[in-house]
Amino acid sequence: RRLENDLRRAIQREELELHYQPIVNTIDHRIIAFEALLRWRHASDGWISPVEFIPMAEGNGMIGPIGEWVLRRACQQMRDWDRQGIPPVPVAVNMSALQLKRHDVPLLVRKMLTEAGIPSHRLELELTETTVMEDADAAQRIFSDIAGLGVKLAVDDFGTGYSSLARLKRFPVGKLKIDRSFVGDLAEDEGDAAIARAIISMGHAMGLKVVAEGVETAEQLAILADAGCDAIQGFFFSRPVPADQAAELLRRGF
């Protein structure tokens, strides 16, 4: 397919870009991190969503080079912000299960951090619940090797998969991100509110920080604050924005 061929050339044509969405402290609304979200500006079709091209990349082997590009760009961006004297914040990068199948991923992560001169604790990797719960010993070894570097791990889209609490307890993760499907109707649906509160309590009981995604209204924010949710991400505060706008948000202290 045409798009698939174009994707192979997207990196060298410099059509890929990372946008950054703030993750803010629930209480004082200060930015505690950014999530990096990949964007593809296609020469003739315009912006194409990762929902479309990440599965394509996973199918044609491009996920390797693209994942490497994303890690490098995120680390270089942190370095650039540091050089501009902007207060340092961690950046979270999404990793798909397929990327993590490669046993040399921990080496790659370390290389990107070293190249950019960024301390490992500034980088966070978001893995979906399904990725984390993967059974294979090899996968679990890769996760613990990455965590061993000092890189933080977060479980993304939490609540949509099947979690073994025993595995979660053993897994070297520091953060749960409540999937936005539970946040959208938080103010109207008591069931969703109960699920959000349960995830927050369970996460805290396991010593984890809990972030809610997809927060769009003040009502949702108030319910999550009341439930003790640590941090908030969503259009209520900011959409994902290009790097220069993200830097501006940081400079203003938000």
Ligand code: G
């Ligand atoms: O902004 P939003 O439409 O960008 O993202 C859609 C989906 O694409 C989300 O599930 C997000 O996790 C995923 N995604 C965004 N950027 C990346 C990336 O760099 N790598 C991977 N594997 N997934 C990404």
Ligand code: G
């Ligand atoms: O799957 P993951 O959580 O990595 O992807 C984050 C996705 O959620 C991205 O597509 C991002 O653009 C989107 N997103 C972030 N905040 C909001 C929000 O407040 N509302 C909605 N509908 N989507 C959001």
Ligand code: MN
């Ligand atoms: Mn994510």
Ligand code: NA
């Ligand atoms: Na999510």
